[in-house]
Amino acid sequence: MSIQHTVVFRLAHAPGSSEEAEFLADARAALTSIPGVEDFRINRQVSPKSDLAHQFTMLFADDAAYQAYNDHPTHVSFVAERWVPEVAEFQEYDFVEA
Template identity: 55%
Template structure:
């Protein structure tokens, strides 16, 4: 990442089992709805595979800057997804946001 870019990631587990049709629907709907928000770049749906972490899935996306991230948070489609799907179907989660560090030497 360069400049003021921001990478937003969330790892989560669902109330549904990994083979449940509801899981596939949730992940597909998340990708379709959230990646369509204008400020979202490089949206990915990820499966967590490390035995060191007990979350099951991840969403990762990038934003041009903090203002683009804030616009995403306030976007009606994001707010609706959180209220109508996330709060009902996600059992637990952890969010993390990264910006680039220029390391010298």
């Protein structure tokens, strides 16, 4: 059963800033390099109902692939070095087909 992993977040950086662009580009490069990550997408919020401005979404073939991603040194490093200091607020959702 595949898992869709999604995080919706607001950066500490100003919208449209070079820091925002760099974070998103670095996230794409780092996270897509991890084996098992499929269909990685970065989306931008267009509704004024939420101040969480961005979304990362990706698919994993199964729970083993998802757990391997969570434990992968690239993911662990990205979270510690970039996510924690640069993300002001987030929500995380993991879905399987109903």
